[in-house]
Amino acid sequence: MPFRSLLANTTTKGKVVMAASALAVLAVMLVMFKVASAPSYTTMLTGLDPAETGKITAALDSGGVSYQIENNGTGLAVVKGQVAQARIALAEKGLPGKGQPGFELFDKQKLGASDFQQKVTYQRALEGQIASTIGQIQGVSGAQVSLVLPEDQLFSQDQTPATAAVLLSGSATSLDPSAVRGIASLVSSSVKGLKPASVSITDASGTLLWPNSDSGGGSGGGVNKLTAQARYNTQLQGSLDAMLVQTLGADKARVQVSSDLNVDETSLDKLTYAKKGVPLKTTDETERLRGTGGASGGTTGSASNLPSYATSGSAGGNSNYQRKSTQTDFGVDKTVQRTKVAPGQVNRLSVGLVVDKSVPAAQVAQIKNAVSAAAGIDAKRGDVLNVSQVAFAKPAAAAPAAGPAGDIMGYAKYGAVGLGLLAFLFFVMRHLKKRERESLGEPTWLRQIEAPTTLADLEAGRTTRMGALAGEMPGPSATRLSAERIAEDDPERVAQQIRTWMQED
Numbered sequence: 001m002p003f004r005s006l007l008a009n010t011t012t013k014g015k016v017v018m019a020a021s022a023l024a025v026l027a028v029m030l031v032m033f034k035v036a037s038a039p040s041y042t043t044m045l046t047g048l049d050p051a052e053t054g055k056i057t058a059a060l061d062s063g064g065v066s067y068q069i070e071n072n073g074t075g076l077a078v079v080k081g082q083v084a085q086a087r088i089a090l091a092e093k094g095l096p097g098k099g100q101p102g103f104e105l106f107d108k109q110k111l112g113a114s115d116f117q118q119k120v121t122y123q124r125a126l127e128g129q130i131a132s133t134i135g136q137i138q139g140v141s142g143a144q145v146s147l148v149l150p151e152d153q154l155f156s157q158d159q160t161p162a163t164a165a166v167l168l169s170g171s172a173t174s175l176d177p178s179a180v181r182g183i184a185s186l187v188s189s190s191v192k193g194l195k196p197a198s199v200s201i202t203d204a205s206g207t208l209l210w211p212n213s214d215s216g217g218g219s220g221g222g223v224n225k226l227t228a229q230a231r232y233n234t235q236l237q238g239s240l241d242a243m244l245v246q247t248l249g250a251d252k253a254r255v256q257v258s259s260d261l262n263v264d265e266t267s268l269d270k271l272t273y274a275k276k277g278v279p280l281k282t283t284d285e286t287e288r289l290r291g292t293g294g295a296s297g298g299t300t301g302s303a304s305n306l307p308s309y310a311t312s313g314s315a316g317g318n319s320n321y322q323r324k325s326t327q328t329d330f331g332v333d334k335t336v337q338r339t340k341v342a343p344g345q346v347n348r349l350s351v352g353l354v355v356d357k358s359v360p361a362a363q364v365a366q367i368k369n370a371v372s373a374a375a376g377i378d379a380k381r382g383d384v385l386n387v388s389q390v391a392f393a394k395p396a397a398a399a400p401a402a403g404p405a406g407d408i409m410g411y412a413k414y415g416a417v418g419l420g421l422l423a424f425l426f427f428v429m430r431h432l433k434k435r436e437r438e439s440l441g442e443p444t445w446l447r448q449i450e451a452p453t454t455l456a457d458l459e460a461g462r463t464t465r466m467g468a469l470a471g472e473m474p475g476p477s478a479t480r481l482s483a484e485r486i487a488e489d490d491p492e493r494v495a496q497q498i499r500t501w502m503q504e505d
Helices: 002-008 012-037 050-062 080-092 103-108 115-134 177-190 225-248 361-375 408-436 444-448 455-460 478-489 491-504
Strands: 041-045 067-070 075-079 143-148 163-168 199-202 208-210 253-262 266-273 278-292 318-331 334-341 345-356 384-390
Touching (some): 050 075, 075 080, 225 253, 345 361
């Protein structure tokens, strides 16, 4: 093969050069591949608040956007092809929040500001400070606060109450109702003379979160039935799905939960009496009467007024009367219980379980029992658990990931570049090899000499092996003279040429 013959006719130095060139080409191709496959980032946001960078990165992670942090957390860069996707993901979360300035407004206050300007600055600073505080609550991505501060009046009847409006960024479905009540209490406590009932809280969808039916003293912050049921269904369904994935594996079973909750907050009063009474108090009363008989007129006093049957014997006899009574008051123990029933009791629960046909029937029965126990199915309450076994649809084959250049043409382009470099190195080595083998011009007299001839024969014009050719040898040609001159001037070059011929033989 030409390549093998090329290797066989190449010197050790040439082979080393070719190996080094091949390694260099391979290194260049690897570098090009790495550069082409590395994602290209473009700066999207600058001047970010480091305290808000965590929320932004969390929103990008949930949206599946690749990013990198720049400038010590104050800059954000995303992949060029995902800029639009990143903007949508941040807009859904209300990020980046513009934020309202707080009391730092007074750091740049100018001299000579009027009383009205100072009041407006104070109101803006208070609004920004409250909004910043609300933004630190878990589940709140951002808030905007507007206050109406009353002016001091001489008479209290002319005083207008303070009011506040709070707009929460995003949806409040993930916000606990008790947190809404906490926000209202926080705002009212931050403004002088502001009552919780005068605070209005809404989310980005315009849903009024506060005040509500329980704002006058409820502890739950106004539980919405649909929201409570959706949260309960999601939590229960998530726990059941996790159990099914750990048991059967991914894409083997699906569960759907539908619940009916009682979100009414009620009070339960219970009065219980003891079965047996107990003595509470005992009272003893004793009455005694004593008297002595006398003259016909009798003795003055109460004894003379007694009826005749109270005195026995003759007129001169003694009387002694005594009466003793005991009174006991009994009572029965009673217990009064006042119980406040928290909302959220399940009225009825419906669970649908769908299992793939690849799951054995015996295992399906076991899974049904496990789901029934985990969901808390109660037949007496009217709960329903429906199990179906069907063939699941095969997931669509994932599209092959885009290559470094985006598609097959990108690979072909870089492969063509690599082949071009190899061809270039091959022709360069071939040219160098050709220059090494470049001939000095072989003299014709060297071909004519087949055997050594003595000097006497040359002088006599005779040759030993040419028999019939007795004529004189032709005179030296220009080529011979040139070769002789080269041999005299540059013997190393002639020696190199001879060594090359010897290696070829």
